[in-house]
Amino acid sequence: MTSEQFRRAGHDLIDWIAEYLEHAEDYPVLSPVAPGQVRQSVEQPLPARGEAWQAMWDDFIAHVIPGITHWQSPNFFAYFPANGSYPAILGELLSAGLGVNGMLWSSSPAVTELETFVLDWLVDLLDLPAHFRGSGVIQDTASSSSLCALLCGREQALEWQGNDIGLGAVGQRLTIYTSDQAHSSIEKAAVIAGIGRQNVRLVRSDETGAMIPAHLSELIVADRAAGCLPSFVSATMGTTSSLAMDPLAAIGRITSSERIWFHVDGAMAGTALACPEFRRIADGLESADSFCVNPHKWMLTNFDLDAFFVRDPHRLTRTLSILPEYLRAAQSDEVINYRDWHIPLGRRFRALKLWFVVRSFGIEGIRTHIREHVRLATVFERWIADDPRFELVSPRSLNLVCFRLKAGDDPSERLLHALNRSGRMHLTHTKLGGRYALRLCIGQPRTREEHVRSAWALIRETAGQVLGEES
Amino acid sequence: MTSEQFRRAGHDLIDWIAEYLEHAEDYPVLSPVAPGQVRQSVEQPLPARGEAWQAMWDDFIAHVIPGITHWQSPNFFAYFPANGSYPAILGELLSAGLGVNGMLWSSSPAVTELETFVLDWLVDLLDLPAHFRGSGVIQDTASSSSLCALLCGREQALEWQGNDIGLGAVGQRLTIYTSDQAHSSIEKAAVIAGIGRQNVRLVRSDETGAMIPAHLSELIVADRAAGCLPSFVSATMGTTSSLAMDPLAAIGRITSSERIWFHVDGAMAGTALACPEFRRIADGLESADSFCVNPHKWMLTNFDLDAFFVRDPHRLTRTLSILPEYLRAAQSDEVINYRDWHIPLGRRFRALKLWFVVRSFGIEGIRTHIREHVRLATVFERWIADDPRFELVSPRSLNLVCFRLKAGDDPSERLLHALNRSGRMHLTHTKLGGRYALRLCIGQPRTREEHVRSAWALIRETAGQVLGEES
Incomplete structure (x- = not known):
């Protein structure tokens, strides 16, 4: 790859990342691929000669993207977040360039x-x-x-x-x-x-x-x-x-x-x-x-x-x-x-990205980011408390709400799997005091109240199906 | 940082990296800063509000770059290489973007x-x-x-x-x-x-x-x-x-x-x-x-x-x-x-960069890269063997030549420090059989015969000074 090809591919990639992050919610949050599917689709003999960037890129879009669980989606509420930001990405790129x-x-x-x-x-x-x-x-x-x-x-x-x-x-x-x-x-x-x-x-x-x-x-x-x-x-x-x-x-x-x-x-x-x-x-x-x-x-x-x-x-x-x-x-x-x-x-050289993040956001920017997630979790907690089919399994703490169906472990687990299969949100679970609990953790910079509201609508609707109610 | 600002900064950064890698030899290989100098120059209070990219970038160029030892310079012969390539950098960037x-x-x-x-x-x-x-x-x-x-x-x-x-x-x-x-x-x-x-x-x-x-x-x-x-x-x-x-x-x-x-x-x-x-x-x-x-x-x-x-x-x-x-x-x-x-x-997601590297270079590209470094080390080994002031301390192995001044440990160590201080090349040392040895390891993709030739000229000239000869 020549310097000129790198510049072109790099510019395209920067633009693609901006597009991706702005529209990450358009992808199914949890990858729907079956075990072995990605490998089968990328399988090819070790190349004797170099290939052009476009061939790799086409394969990335066709075969890798379907195998991605989109941690940067505003509808990703699983595990704990692994959030990022534009300045952090630039810091990582610069670190890779300096080598x-x-x-x-x-x-x-x-x-x-x-x-x-x-x-x-x-x-x-x-x-x-x-x-x-x-x-x-x-x-x-x-x-x-x-x-x-x-x-x-x-x-x-x-x-x-x-x-x-x-x-x-x-x-x-x-x-x-x-x-x-x-x-x-x-x-x-x-x-x-x-x-x-x-x-x-x-x-x-x-x-x-x-x-x-x-x-x-x-x-x-x-x-x-x-x-x-x-x-x-x-x-x-x-x-x-x-x-x-x-x-x-x-x-x-x-x-x-x-x-x-x-x-x-x-x-x-x-x-x-x-x-x-x-x-x-x-x-x-x-x-x-x-x-x-x-x-x-x-x-x-x-x-x-x-x-x-x-x-x-x-x-x-x-x-x-x-x-x-x-x-x-x-x-x-x-x-x-x-x-x-x-x-x-x-x-x-990992300090670069943190330096860029702290300077780009400043104290106020970082506080606003945290406070908004905690506020959204507080809103979601109230919805759970107000719906008689649901219960909180532990007190909300910061940006995490643990909840379940009062109907028990089994319906709660079926609810989780149905939500994840929908592709419209991703949650994970835990057990607290021996009881199955769904965890909703709000930590993506692009998660706004509308995403939490949609998630709650989907949870209620899916709960209705799981509980055998007419929805 | 908005999406638009990210695109602009990202394009500029891609271009800067291409420029940097094409011209890494223009920098002093080993950073000449004194302990504490970088910290002192970047020191500022924790920012209350976010800053613009340009301010960070200016500080990076003014204060961070002087504190960089340029591993990607074709005149970096120290330690073992940590080489890279354009497709690898794109892979790292993509991984950071996907998050x-x-x-x-x-x-x-x-x-x-x-x-x-x-x-x-x-x-x-x-x-x-x-x-x-x-x-x-x-x-x-x-x-x-x-x-x-x-x-x-x-x-x-x-x-x-x-x-x-x-x-x-x-x-x-x-x-x-x-x-x-x-x-x-x-x-x-x-x-x-x-x-x-x-x-x-x-x-x-x-x-x-x-x-x-x-x-x-x-x-x-x-x-x-x-x-x-x-x-x-x-x-x-x-x-x-x-x-x-x-x-x-x-x-x-x-x-x-x-x-x-x-x-x-x-x-x-x-x-x-x-x-x-x-x-x-x-x-x-x-x-x-x-x-x-x-x-x-x-x-x-x-x-x-x-x-x-x-x-x-x-x-x-x-x-x-x-x-x-x-x-x-x-x-x-x-x-x-x-x-x-x-x-x-x-x-x-580190596999991406290796996938891009193997596909971009292919078997032949990777072999050519290795063979050229081994060839250059062989050339350098011959020069050492032919100069009566120098000796090989161990047999050349692949792309590494260990050598010293026959005059002993102390002149050899002074030679090393003088070469590193020059900013024109960077070597490190070891001890073999109790004897001080300079290590010259050739592993940068942009190291060509002219760089090894210049390094050898500088080594000979500096050795002359160290040995008290008129150069």
């Missing part, structure tokens, strides 16, 4: 310095504790941040010897603690780090889904009595099922007195801290050793970009630093080398 | 199916063993692939119980094996997985930097005798220091008879397998349980994209699968859910 690897400060100083700077902006924007200033790093996802935090906790509990001798030589079970509503990545991190599933203690949660601190204390005491080594507590600021908020202050008092690493996973809800009226969910965050939030969920920054903050970065680098000769650089003592702050060695 | 998360098959079936398909193309292109067909996954970097492989080895050695009971309950040291020339990510993975640095056995390498299999056998026998549990062997197809090739067949015979997981790290050199004349380096790869190669190094696909292949994916998913209710999907048994194949949960 630099910021593994070391010297391998592109701007990658490191802009990253530390823009994460300090997040400390301001989200009113995070001051001890997170200057100690942020961009990770791919909250899963990776939680793993890094858990490794710090593991090593702190072992007085930083586990790195060296290995857990097999410790001869003691390490235990970690998170609520029964925590994200699966915590258990995954425990498996990766050699802690083991059996040593993941699931602290009971209350009826809202929030961790019960008294149970955390009980578990720690029992584990110590049994000869285990409690090493890590992960609290959730906004659980995946119901956006429940663990009581950070009470948990922090326990971790402080027990001297256990305290991580807070604010992957989704952390963005809400941009609005002063929602900051009560961060009460107690000042006792956290580490914290993560995903601008790639609700802060208009396309996937992937997780921001991880650690009180004492030396704890992290002590755990992850390996320094071979070929990576020795002159400035090692006076600069940050982010390669020691996460699992991979290499790293993209 | 989908392929964590589950159903969360965008095309993400999963195109990925499995295009990795099967790599099996064809690189003539990989047939047991890697249908079992590839894209990871961010080789560090993450190696960690996943090590976890499989750990669990296999523990008969898949470590996941559950944790290493602390095993009460036995697990050991892993790699050469003293292996990448730092192997030791990092051992630390993360709870194996411990002390249990990383560094197998001696020969004078070319290749692992000595007899020493591997000795270490395993000694560890078993001492009550340790050998669990993982990682061989390198192209070491970071000198692109040395571990003897895979001999190593594979040992891992097979010892029943130890055998991983092969072909991050850099794996791309050379596209050319039949270089395939001897893969002799024995058929005994590997897992293999990784980074198209983001030498296959024209911008960072990040590592391709990881595992003989039996069930081993991987058995290690990494955690299935909470909110991720249960109808098709779980008949499709791949890649979230269980790596550390993170969420995932970008």
